[in-house]
Amino acid sequence: MRLVVQVKLLPTPQEASALEATLRACNRAATYASRVAFTQGLKERNGLQKQVYRELKATFGLSAQPAVRAVKKVVDAYAALKAKLQSGNLGRPTSRRYRKAVGSPISFRPEAAQPFDDRCLSWQYDARTVSIWTVDGRMRGVRFACSADHLKTLVQYRKGESDLICRGGKWYLIATCDLPDPEVYEPVDWIGVDRGIVNLATTSNGTNYQGRRLGRYRRWQARKRAELQAKQTPSATRRLARRAQKEKRHANHVNHKISKEIVSVAQRTGRGIAVEALGGIRERVRLRRDQRDTLSSWPFHQLGQHLAYKAKKAGVPFLEVDSAYTSQRCPRCGHTERANRPDRDHFRCRRCGLAGPADHVAGVNVRDRARSAWVFVTAPAPSP
Numbered sequence: 001m002r003l004v005v006q007v008k009l010l011p012t013p014q015e016a017s018a019l020e021a022t023l024r025a026c027n028r029a030a031t032y033a034s035r036v037a038f039t040q041g042l043k044e045r046n047g048l049q050k051q052v053y054r055e056l057k058a059t060f061g062l063s064a065q066p067a068v069r070a071v072k073k074v075v076d077a078y079a080a081l082k083a084k085l086q087s088g089n090l091g092r093p094t095s096r097r098y099r100k101a102v103g104s105p106i107s108f109r110p111e112a113a114q115p116f117d118d119r120c121l122s123w124q125y126d127a128r129t130v131s132i133w134t135v136d137g138r139m140r141g142v143r144f145a146c147s148a149d150h151l152k153t154l155v156q157y158r159k160g161e162s163d164l165i166c167r168g169g170k171w172y173l174i175a176t177c178d179l180p181d182p183e184v185y186e187p188v189d190w191i192g193v194d195r196g197i198v199n200l201a202t203t204s205n206g207t208n209y210q211g212r213r214l215g216r217y218r219r220w221q222a223r224k225r226a227e228l229q230a231k232q233t234p235s236a237t238r239r240l241a242r243r244a245q246k247e248k249r250h251a252n253h254v255n256h257k258i259s260k261e262i263v264s265v266a267q268r269t270g271r272g273i274a275v276e277a278l279g280g281i282r283e284r285v286r287l288r289r290d291q292r293d294t295l296s297s298w299p300f301h302q303l304g305q306h307l308a309y310k311a312k313k314a315g316v317p318f319l320e321v322d323s324a325y326t327s328q329r330c331p332r333c334g335h336t337e338r339a340n341r342p343d344r345d346h347f348r349c350r351r352c353g354l355a356g357p358a359d360h361v362a363g364v365n366v367r368d369r370a371r372s373a374w375v376f377v378t379a380p381a382p383s384p
Contacts, residue, residue: 001179001312005153007146009130009171015142018134019171020111023164025135026070027108029060033074038105043082045075061135065119069161073115077106113174115161121173125155130173132164144173153177168245182315187272187374190319192367193262193307194326194359195276195300198344201258202359204367205265209258214251221247251299259306263314272317274370275304276326276362321369327362330354 011019033052042048049071056067081101084090090098120133128151131140146154157177165172192204200211224243228236266273278300304320311318329336330349341347347358354361 001181001309003153003157003177003179003309003313005146005150005158005175005177007144007150007154007173007175009173010143010145011171015139016171018136018139019132019164020166021136022134023112023114023166024110025060025062026066026114027110027112029056029062029067029070030073030108030112031105032056032060033071034077034105034107037074037078043075043078045072048075063133065117066133069115069117069120073108074106077108081106111166113163113165115163117161121162121164123154123158125151153179168242179313182313184315184317185270187317188270190272190274190317190367190370190374191262191266192363192365192370193273193275194362194366195278195303196359199359200254201262201303202357202363203262204360204363206360207262207265208357208359214254217250218247252302255299255303255306259303259310262307263310263316266311266316267314272319272370272374273307273311274319274321274366274373275307276323276366277320278304278323317374319370319373321366321373326365326369327358329365331361331364331368 009019033048033056036052037043037048040051042051049068052071053067056062056070057064062070085098085101090101092098116132122131124130127141128145129141129143131138132142133139154175154177157179158175159178160176162176163174165174190204194202196202196211197215198211199208200214201209221243225240228240228243262273265271308318310316325336327347328338328340330340330352332354333349333352335349335351337350340349341358345358346355347361348355
């Protein structure tokens with residue numbers, strides 16, 4: 001499995017200035033290559049490299065390998081855009097988002113992340129330093145800091161490119177690590193996880209992770225954002241950017257804690273984890289205007305991602321099952337009706353009378369569907 005490890009660089013002021021100049025030069029070069037790719041229809045790496053390679057070196061001051069990395073960065077960006085268009089993430093071809101995405105070349109922010117391969121970047125793990133190419137020449141002995149666990153992972157499994165990023169005036173390297181996949185055990189049962197807004201996650205065990213505190217926190221942040229936006233000053237704009245990152249980190253931390261606990265329980269009891277497949281929920285669900293911001297900004301997908309990769313790392317079976325009617329179906333008799341859920345919090349079957357918390361019932365239905373799905377996943381293929 002592939003994981004990323006983030007380490008913090010500790011450059012001197014002179015080194016930080018060289019890193020900033022390098023990022024800006026690389027992104028100016030990538031933006032230029034992107035315009036050429038867009039106007040001439042060159043989305044293939046070799047063709048684009050032949051067209052812009054000399055220009056990237058002569059005009060933007062890049063060496064040979066950084067110029068190649070800039071071209072690959074552009075090609076990867078257009079490949080990612082194509083995948084988004086094909087999957088429908090940008091809406092229909094007639095939508096405004098779709099037309100805006102295909103109507104102009106991709107541009108790169110001056111401080112966007114820049115990939116470095118082993119020819120441009122080398123690691124000295126014992127000294128906790130890196131040697132990195134810059135537009136001012138090779139810079140050696142740049143210190144970095146990370147935890148002991150991250151350092152161990154880097155030493156054993158780092159492979160491929162590392163991205164240089166600047167966030168809030170601080171410098172980081174994002175290193176790719178290729179870990180061996182642990183063997184997935186045969187589950188004795190499943191833990192169904194229902195995700196929501198009022199309750200971030202509710203398991204079939206009855207464990208409830210409430211979103212009340214996170215909801216209050218996000219509403220408070222929204223009020224502060226509105227106050228800062230009303231000022232319309234440069235200082236307010238800078239504080240808005242810092243506040244947005246702080247809110248994002250907080251939600252990420254909450255999702256990490258929830259997913260870590262669920263995976264730990266599953267691993268300890270020999271069970272698997274099942275969640276609802278919520279892809280395309282924005283297109284399927286119709287909401288009132290006052291609900292749209294809450295649904296769009298809530299970290300549903302992130303919690304599912306955390307559960308998936310933590311389960312894979314621990315060797316815990318993980319499944320996504322159909323989400324249709326999980327909160328309206330009775331897990332005892334199978335009766336499915338909207339009236340089974342008279343309000344958001346309660347479930348009562350109109351046929352057999354089974355009653356309980358609605359999110360817990362949904363988690364039980366997710367668990368039951370995982371039991372059925374796992375039979376088909378592990379069933380041997382029919383002989384020809």
